[in-house]
Amino acid sequence: MNILILGSGGREHALAWAVMQNPKCDKLIVAPGNAGIAQIADCASFDIDNGTAVVNFVEENAIDFVIIGPEAPLANGVADRLRDAGVLVFGPSEAAARLEASKSFTKEICDAANAPTAAYGHFTDADAAKAHIRKNGAPIVVKADGLAAGKGVIVAMDEATALEAIDDMFGGAFGGAGAEVVIEEFMEGEEASFFILCDGKTALPVGTAQDHKRVGEGDTGPNTGGMGAYSPAPVLTDDIAQKALDQIVQPTIDEMAKRGTPYQGVLYVGLMIKDGQPRLVEYNVRFGDPECQVLMMRLGAQALDLLQAAAEERLADTQVNWGDDHAITVVMAANGYPGSYEKGTVIKGLGDIPQDSKNMVFHAGTTAKDGMITATGGRVLNVTARGSSLKDARDRAYAMVDQIDWPEGFYRSDIGWRAL
Ligand code: AMP
Ligand code: GLY
Secondary structure (H helix, E strand, O other): OEEEEEEOOHHHHHHHHHHHOOOOOOEEEEEEOOOOHHHOOEEOOOOOOOHHHHHHHHHHOOOOEEEEOOHHHHHOOHHHHHHHOOOEEEOOOOOOOHHHHOHHHHHHHHHHHOOOEOOEEEEOOHHHHHHHHHHHOOOEEEEEOOOOOOOOEEEEOOHHHHHHHHHHHHOOOOHHHHOOEEEEEOOOOEEEEEEEEEEOOOEEEEEEEEEOOEEEOOOEEEEOOOOEEEEOOOOOOHHHHHHHHHHHHHHHHHHHHHOOOOOEEEEEEEEEEEOOEEEEEEEEOOOOOOHHHHHHHHHOOHHHHHHHHHHOOOHHHOOOOOOOOEEEEEEEEEOOOOOOOOOOEEEEOHHHOOOOOOEEEEEOOEEEEOOEEEEOOOEEEEEEEEEOOHHHHHHHHHHHHHHOEOOOEEOOOOOOOOOO
């Protein structure tokens, strides 16, 4: 089977690494890829957000299966163009990708599906939004409706911050994404993510994870795309996971099918858990990054069979072979991230690290230059290990981090603290 993966992050390196272990894979191309991906697969360069460009590449290169990593091509309808061209694809249609691309759409689906989530109001007018905030008081959560690269959510602990967020959003701080806002009840509890493969009808869980969004030790400081993650998430017990499936996930899938926009791909279910009850925080229509890295470490070669079964609508007859194992990933980022940072700094020591089914350094923002690996992004490396316990996995991940010589980078030394 000839496979194309779209994307260039640590998520796509992890997907590529898992796919390459499956003997079914004859040839793998990743577009655009990165320096780490280039060590295990061919990389190609074209506009992955443009459906016509993707279909042309697929036809020219006899690709049998396309796996779409990030949300932008999905929200742009790239999966639809591929399906129209008769190409097997993993990833939701543009209409189903609205579960991530529009917060108000997700709330409307939750209403129709009777899925537990925060109470909310949806506003297209700043004055009405402010009146809602004054009436309900703080803490309260203000969200830009559309895709805002993870920056469109303000958890306001006081009313003034919430009102200011409304001015920012209607003032164009998030472009088109802020022309509509959702204002939500503040939910207390512990967050965890649940990853579900869907084929339009059936939901197949492929793992739980927790990430560390804040840049600083002890979960402090500004938000980032994620500074580390681990799987499984102990807070998502079997009982709570079953409740999430029965009360949130399956009703959502049924509602999407009923509307003629069946959901196919991975559903990333962000949950808030309190007193044994899960409530939906958000959906994403792709694997989390860096959560995908720990999921792929645990799934290994079977990941390709699972993604293919989702694309071929065979999940009802598909099982996951679970290992009783734990995985953790530590993100190494460029000094200054999530603010401004230097590009082009040299990373040394990577060649000395053994890479196998239990230890992997996945690359995110890297480029190969003059025979050296250089950092070209904010989040640069995802140092990932699998072990019989979370502590074992963590110790080995940090042992690898210690071998990496990159003075212009930093990492958090407490990934997994909550679970440990
Ligand atoms: P989202 O992009 O919707 O996941 O929001 C980003 C983060 O904001 C979440 O991971 C939560 O930590 C927080 N958040 C979002 N909605 C709520 C809510 N209703 N109550 C409390 N925290 C929230
Ligand atoms: N790590 C959070 C995300 O991928 O959205």
